[in-house]
Amino acid sequence: MGGFFGCVGRENCLFDLFFGTDYHSHLGTRRAGLVTYDGKDFDRAIHNIENSPFRTKFDKDVQDMDGYMGIGCISDYEPQPLIVRSHHGTFAITTVSKINNKQQLIEDLFSAGNSHFLEMSGGDINSTELVAAIINQKENLIEGIKYALDSVDGSLSLLLLTPKGLFCARDSYGRTPVVLGKKLNTDEETGDSESYCVSFEDFAFQKLGYETYKELGPGEIDVITQEGVRTLVTPGDKMKICTFLWVYYGYPSSSYEGISVEKMRYNCGACLAKRDNVKPDIVAGVPDSGTAHAIGYSNESGIPFSRPFIKYTPTWSRSFMPTIQSKRNMIAKMKLIAVNDLIKDKSMLLIDDSIVRGTQLRETTEFLYDNGAKEVHIRPACPPLVYACKYLNFSRSNSEMDLITRRVIAKLEGTTDVSEEILSKYANPDTPEYEKMVEEIRKELHFTTLRFNRLDDMLESVGIDTDKLCTYCWDGKE
Ligand code: SF4
Structure with missing residues (x-):
């Protein structure tokens, strides 16, 4: 299945990113990754977590990485997040998705002039790379993300990190959750500031001092910057959230749509x-x-x-x-x-x-x-x-x-x-x-x-x- 976590603050966010992502370990067993942005460059680490847990694998990376914005994921299949350079500039992207019409989308992209995709071992195309390519079909990122949500048959929620902010999008039918958290940081030298995060599981950020700020609705797209959260595409009215989240694979301490799993x-x-x-x-x-x-x-x-x-x-x-x-x-x-x-x-x-x-x-x-x-x-x-x-x-x-x-x-x-x-x-x-x-x-x-x-x-x-x-x-x- 997979899960993701992202955060935006004024200071180094690695602590929150590391533990916030780690709290999604119950959602995937294969790969995990982190990307940070420090105001100049993107930095990234991806590891196989099949035989050892996320924290063990990323312990050293976290000491070396730096940034006030970042995204992380636990992935059940493809390596991610990916860093992509396109006419939108450089961005990092992670997805929770199931793309049933993958072959058709790939063929459409080839017809539209997309020259290639990298093959993963086994010959499959990385779904996150495919979503990035769909986003790149449009003039601006918001249109691109919206287009990707509309194009996928199955489900798609994503985080997309740019130098200007962190874009978050929930699946068109809200099959999987995307929740935002907010916390107030008090610092005598620099003064008070706010940090924001985005998460699949809400308990992941509550343990890090954030409070629930809002839950994205179906098809909603928001952007988080150091100044706060802006809604770019308002939610649709058709929701079909997965009931199995409560029955089985959601973590007991989580809530979805305000309803506790336990x-x-x-x-x-x-x-x-x-x-x-x-x-x-x-x-x-x-x-x-x-x-x-x-x-x-x-x-x-x-x-x-x-x-x-x-x-x-x-x-x-x-x-x-x-x-x-x-x-x-x-x-x-x-x-x-x-x-x-x-x-x-x-x-x-x-x-x-x-x-x-x-x-x-x-x-x-x-x-x-x-x-x-x-x-x-x-x-x-x-x-x-x-x-x-x-x-x-x-x-x-x-x-x-x-x-x-x-x-x-x-x-x-x-x-x-x-x-x-x-x-x-x-x-x-x-x-x-x-x-x-x-x-x-x-x-x-x-x-x-x-x-x-x-x-x-x-x-x-x-x-x-x-x-x-x-x-x-x-x-x-x-
Ligand atoms: S309720 Fe069943 S069919 Fe629907 S998304 Fe969840 S697992 Fe899939």
Whole structure:
């Protein structure tokens, strides 16, 4: 997925840039980068963070870099930020994007006279470079950024640093968040001054002394300078923010659209508990993303919350996550340590954020049975994922046939060629098709019982106008 952070102040901003970017480490595992501007030059560092965390990799760069403005990113795929020279002058750019019409955009640019793109290893074109090339098609930066937001099928939010200021743009449908923070600096010698920052995650700047200044609306473009923030393009009225931000990949201490991630997860757990009819001895969450949902379930039901397995975190940092699925599964297993006294002879209800392939949850369930569990009731905090996400680079569901729902539907229907009409029946919790699918998943994954959260309950758990929430991966509605 990826995340970004940027800041503008009057003094050296490296401390804020370094930690603000580091606080996005849960959003990507491959590359990270920083760019600063010191009034004369741009400076840049990019590293591979697959095998060691951001702070370790950038510790030395930060000692050497200087600047009062900067942008940083954690990227799940392409190396960035890039520094580009064009008719707009020199600028640095970082993006959080998924570009479904990449090939078409590349061909359009070649037809328009763009002579080349650099290939990354594997032959792909760097999406951030592509976005820069689209921006360069227009006379001025604002028109260029607007053009890029309009041209991309998928999603695109970006930060673009120029000597004149830091431009921030949120995706046309607000699929991912862009939040601005502000802080007052008091200095006896130089007097009071204000610093601004821009971030994917709002907790990232709150820990650095900034307060939330504003959240950009869909398609909004702002520029931050030492003088303050100016809105260059006002927000559109159509919002489709990703609901999965709250369910799974947002950090628990973050808020989006003013709604706390942790609190939304408690609400989800409470909804599951209200509709449930089992009486397990304990409620537990699959660490870490199932934990808050499980607390919500436990608080609502009165069934004690417990931690029957605990993640070994001191040496298995979040960022150490190989990109090969089989290795990811193996490491996920190695991280979990059983607390046998809490498992043996117990009936337990286990909550995970979702079921994608089902492999990990099945292994976790086997692990609990192997350690003496009597019953394992599974309660995913979101409805069955029936459609692969086409708006974000969301590594958990790259292809539709990876989804356990699709494999089970294909088995029940006797074909992988299933019409939209049939799929919509399986996605509807009030149909016999849905019941059959859930029962088949339960049998395949060896759960004692299985009950998914309902879409209406999950949306109510967020609590904003449901029209503003993307639900595509559950109901296929765009
Ligand atoms: S399809 Fe799902 S994961 Fe993708 S943006 Fe929509 S809610 Fe988020």
